Amino acid sequence: MSTGIAVLGCTGSIGTSTLRVVGRHPDRFSVVAITAFGSADKLEEIRKNTGARFIGLVNGDGQWSGANSSTCDRESGALCLVEAATHPDVDIVVNAVVGAAGLEATIAALKAGKRVALANKETLVMAGDLVQQAAREGGGEIVPVDSEHSAVLQCIGGRPLGDLRRLILTASGGPFRGWDAERLAGATVAEALNHPTWNMGPKITIDSATLANKALEVIEAHYLFGLGYDEIEVVVHRQSIIHAFTEFVDGSVLAQVGYPSMELPILYALTHPERVSDVGVKRFDPVACGDLTFESLRRDDFPAFALGVAAGRSGGTAPAAFNAANEVAVEAFLQSRITFGQIAVVIESVLQAHSGDPADDLKTVLDVDRWARETAEVACY
Numbered sequence: 130m131s132t133g134i135a136v137l138g139c140t141g142s143i144g145t146s147t148l149r150v151v152g153r154h155p156d157r158f159s160v161v162a163i164t165a166f167g168s169a170d171k172l173e174e175i176r177k178n179t180g181a182r183f184i185g186l187v188n189g190d191g192q193w194s195g196a197n198s199s200t201c202d203r204e205s206g207a208l209c210l211v212e213a214a215t216h217p218d219v220d221i222v223v224n225a226v227v228g229a230a231g232l233e234a235t236i237a238a239l240k241a242g243k244r245v246a247l248a249n250k251e252t253l254v255m256a257g258d259l260v261q262q263a264a265r266e267g268g269g270e271i272v273p274v275d276s277e278h279s280a281v282l283q284c285i286g287g288r289p290l291g292d293l294r295r296l297i298l299t300a301s302g303g304p305f306r307g308w309d310a311e312r313l314a315g316a317t318v319a320e321a322l323n324h325p326t327w328n329m330g331p332k333i334t335i336d337s338a339t340l341a342n343k344a345l346e347v348i349e350a351h352y353l354f355g356l357g358y359d360e361i362e363v364v365v366h367r368q369s370i371i372h373a374f375t376e377f378v379d380g381s382v383l384a385q386v387g388y389p390s391m392e393l394p395i396l397y398a399l400t401h402p403e404r405v406s407d408v409g410v411k412r413f414d415p416v417a418c419g420d421l422t423f424e425s426l427r428r429d430d431f432p433a434f435a436l437g438v439a440a441g442r443s444g445g446t447a448p449a450a451f452n453a454a455n456e457v458a459v460e461a462f463l464q465s466r467i468t469f470g471q472i473a474v475v476i477e478s479v480l481q482a483h484s485g486d487p488a489d490d491l492k493t494v495l496d497v498d499r500w501a502r503e504t505a506e507v508a509c510y
């Protein structure tokens with residue numbers, strides 16, 4: 130019997146790669162439910178190609194061009210994400226939504242006992258403990274799609290988490306790896322969107338340029354693998370060939386290696402712990418890779434990284450405040466309302482004003498998310 134898949138955010142970068150991977154395994158997977166934010170035409174085209182039975186348009190007002198409501202179930206509004214994620218025919222939810230909007234669907238899917246193939250790292254950053262609690266209560270499981278975390282999971286290979294001593298996540302360093310602080314402060318939107326090794330959606334591409342993405346990933350790793358922040362390190366590796374180093378208690382270090390493509394981590398998140406034959410993933414050639422280099426992160430020049438890790442260490446609602454402030458600042462930068470250098474300034478001002486509550490329930494987290502967005506918006510003007 131084929132495995133039913135929901136692809137939340139099917140029109141984006143990870144969503145598109147997921148459909149490509151799933152499309153190569155028609156006997157194994159069937160796309161049951163798909164959602165997008167506002168790309169109605171693209172969503173309709175994906176429905177036709179996949180035969181999805183549920184389609185959800187968050188910003189749709191119930192309107193789809195050329196829609197025929199007899200062919201499938203069509204929903205609109207933010208709740209459609211939860212409906213798709215808990216659809217009875219869905220076994221695996223690929224959460225490829227960008228930002229905080231993905232949180233409630235992740236929790237709902239886990240409570241309903243589904244596997245969540247999680248690209249939406251913001252989910253774990255905002256409410257890591259609540260997400261883990263939902264998985265325990267509902268019997269669901271989280272399998273990371275993020276390449277560094279997929280690498281760690283593959284290196285762990287079924288060993289208990291207690292065998293882990295330290296993780297070293299790699300960072301490409303983004304487009305500004307060699308830039309000095311003065312040049313960085315005035316970097317343009319086009320320059321920041323020009324990522325050297327990965328082709329991704331705009332928000333994560335900017336996060337990679339500020340290194341806020343690596344802070345989000347450190348927090349994500351903390352919640353996925355249960356290590357403290359002193360045991361999760363980052364090294365700049367500009368070729369993006371080694372995705373993470375995983376150190377075990379006996380001192381052995383395993384690394385997962387491959388070209389920078391999200392298709393393998395996506396496939397692995399769908400099949401874990403099994404491996405299936407796939408002809409689409411480019412075969413590895415070490416000689417063609419050339420030299421692999423490793424260097425320290427320039428923390429002082431990329432302050433968003435340290436701000437994010439400090440928020441992770443504070444715990445409670447601080448990571449949710451960091452995430453929300455970052456989302457607002459990135460959007461303001463993309464709209465040329467603030468400079469590149471001001472992204473971290475906005476985040477810092479929000480974290481300084483944040484009072485630091487325990488993240489005991491979803492309402493508290495969502496309240497902090499809302500407060501941090503409002504505070505960050507004010508800081509952007």
Ligand code: NDP
Nearest residue numbers: 138140141142143165166167168226227230248249329330
């Ligand atoms: P994209 O911007 O390319 O795609 C985002 C998707 O989410 C689109 O389908 C979009 O729909 C939908 N969407 C946007 N806003 C909302 C909302 N408010 N509610 C519901 N759906 C929404 O992003 P990426 O694919 O690059 O990233 C998705 C997630 O995966 C992020 O969390 C990112 O950090 C993570 N990730 C991405 C990687 C990559 O290589 N791209 C690598 C590792 C992690 P529409 O098209 O209609 O706007």
Ligand code: MG
Nearest residue numbers: 275276277346
């Ligand atoms: Mg990553």
